[in-house]
Each structure stands twice: as C-alpha cells, then as structure tokens.
Amino acid sequence: MFHAKIKSETLKGIVDVVSTLVDEAKFKIDPEGMELKAVDPAHVAMVDMRVERTAFEEFSADDTEIGVDLDKIKEVLRLARSGDVIEMEQDEDKNRLVLHVGNITRRMNLVDTTGMNDPKVPNVSLPTKIAVTSDELQKGIRAAESVSDHIALTASPDGFEMFSEGDTDSVSLKLPKELLISIECDEKVRSLFPLDYFSNMVRSIPGGSVVSINLGSDYPVKLQFDIADKKGSVNYLLAPRIESD
Incomplete structure (x- = not known):
C-alpha cells in the first residue's frame, strides 16, 4: 500500500x-x-x-x-x-x-520490476573532496559543451578545475580554493569523463545547491547533493574515461 x-x-x-x-x-x-x-x-x-x-x-x-x-x-x-x-x-x-x-x-x-536488478553502490575510497555550488558547475558545463565531448576534472590543494579540449579549441573553469565552499585535497588528482553524462547529471541538480564532489585519479567521480528542501539526498557515480598514453 x-x-x-x-x-x-x-x-x-x-x-x-x-x-x-x-x-x-x-x-x-x-x-x-x-x-x-x-x-x-x-x-x-x-x-x-x-x-x-x-x-x-x-x-x-x-x-x-x-x-x-x-x-x-x-x-x-x-x-x-x-x-x-x-x-x-x-x-x-x-x-x-x-x-x-x-x-x-x-x-x-505499473512497470514489471522482475527484471530490474538492485545494483550495489560500490565502496570506492576517493581521496579528494570538494564542495561547490551547482551554479558554478553548470557554468563550466555550458562553456565545455561547444568544445568537446569529454571533460577533465582536476583538483589540487590550490583549487578545482573543469577542462575540455577539442580539435581546435579548449575551455577551462578554474576555481581557486577561496571560491570553493570547502576542499580536502593533499595532492593533485585528475580524471576524464564523458561530457554528456556529466552534463545531464549537473543539470538535474537544483540551482543554488551545494554539491560535494569526491574525486581521485582515473577513478569514478561521486556527486552528492540534497533535494526536496534537504529532505532527500542523491549520490551520482560516473565511471571515468581512461586516457591512453
């Protein structure tokens, strides 16, 4: 019922x-x-x-x-x-x-749920945690979409960067630690992700939200945020695109 x-x-x-x-x-x-x-x-x-x-x-x-x-x-x-x-x-x-x-x-x-599995949330230990507003992330997405189909997320003790590079152009959004809500990062980490997935995830986050980004090098990214006036919580996980040498 x-x-x-x-x-x-x-x-x-x-x-x-x-x-x-x-x-x-x-x-x-x-x-x-x-x-x-x-x-x-x-x-x-x-x-x-x-x-x-x-x-x-x-x-x-x-x-x-x-x-x-x-x-x-x-x-x-x-x-x-x-x-x-x-x-x-x-x-x-x-x-x-x-x-x-x-x-x-x-x-x-109602849809038959018989064939719908119950995926387990992977227990991934990610060394870096950044808190930033969804508005800043959406700004970086808008800039990247006309340039490339992938996006690199980089964090260091000094700040956070979203970077996209296409055949002819590149674009980056750099947020020094002073512009972040918080950052926990001991060393530089970087992962590359498919932009369409990352963009769709970010666009679904309510405007003005605080987003926690958990990141490592060539590891999945984890986005955490609240919905429903903080009476609901969401975790997104996105697999990385491993860069070839």
Whole structure:
C-alpha cells in the first residue's frame, strides 16, 4: 500500500534526478519514505537516492516497491501548475499508480520490476573532496559543451578545475580554493569523463545547491547533493574515461 501527496515542484525534482539515467525506475517504499538505486543501460553511471516521508505533504505506506515509467510521470507534471499538490495512490488490485492533479486523474499501469536488478553502490575510497555550488558547475558545463565531448576534472590543494579540449579549441573553469565552499585535497588528482553524462547529471541538480564532489585519479567521480528542501539526498557515480598514453 502506498498513498501520498507531494508538491509538483518536489516531484519534478525527484523525477529529473532519476530520468537523467533511466526511463523506467523501481522505487522501494517503506513507512519512512522511498529510495531508488539504478544504473544506466550502458553501465557508465549510477544514481542512489533517498527521499524522507517529510518531503511529502502526506505520506502513508507499507513496505512495497513500484515500477514506474518516468515519461508518464512527466506527462502528469506538465499538467500541474506551480504550487499544485499531486496525489498518488497505488491500486494494488489493478497494478496501477493513480495520480490526481486538480480535476484530472491519470491511471497508469505499473512497470514489471522482475527484471530490474538492485545494483550495489560500490565502496570506492576517493581521496579528494570538494564542495561547490551547482551554479558554478553548470557554468563550466555550458562553456565545455561547444568544445568537446569529454571533460577533465582536476583538483589540487590550490583549487578545482573543469577542462575540455577539442580539435581546435579548449575551455577551462578554474576555481581557486577561496571560491570553493570547502576542499580536502593533499595532492593533485585528475580524471576524464564523458561530457554528456556529466552534463545531464549537473543539470538535474537544483540551482543554488551545494554539491560535494569526491574525486581521485582515473577513478569514478561521486556527486552528492540534497533535494526536496534537504529532505532527500542523491549520490551520482560516473565511471571515468581512461586516457591512453
């Protein structure tokens, strides 16, 4: 059993974070909230999310799981206005999710979760940790997208840099430690990542958020941030693109 009411903006933030990587998702729901772990089809990136019950206007649930087509949720969100509250309820008899927004009711079949695995979050020890605003990251992404299809993230005790180099041009965003919220870095580290994945992840982060970037040399990058007015948390993991000599 699952029944909840949630602000449309909050639901949109949850959907944006997940739909960056997958079209269909399995939400595990318990009396205290919901969580999701998913890997993209190419097994390059992973999302690990937890949303507490306090992020909802109303929330009641038993232990259950639902498979959802995220594009269908987006269709409902397009019908909602700012400030609208969306009501969601699980119809267990018909295996449906029923959503109410205003005077509109949308009933959608749930996705079979049998083939959806439960990926384990890798326990990667990353030596460097940087805290920066999402606005700065988005600025670096906008600059890089016209230059290359990959991006290098570099950190040193002096600061953090995002660098992209194409056939003819290059672009970099340098943030000295004075412009970072915090930095923990003993030695220089650098990893290269596919820009399309990194860009989509960064664009899903709410504006004005504080993002924790965990980084190593030729290791995955881990992005950590809050959603739903800090009543939910997200971890993104993105595999590196190993540079050939």
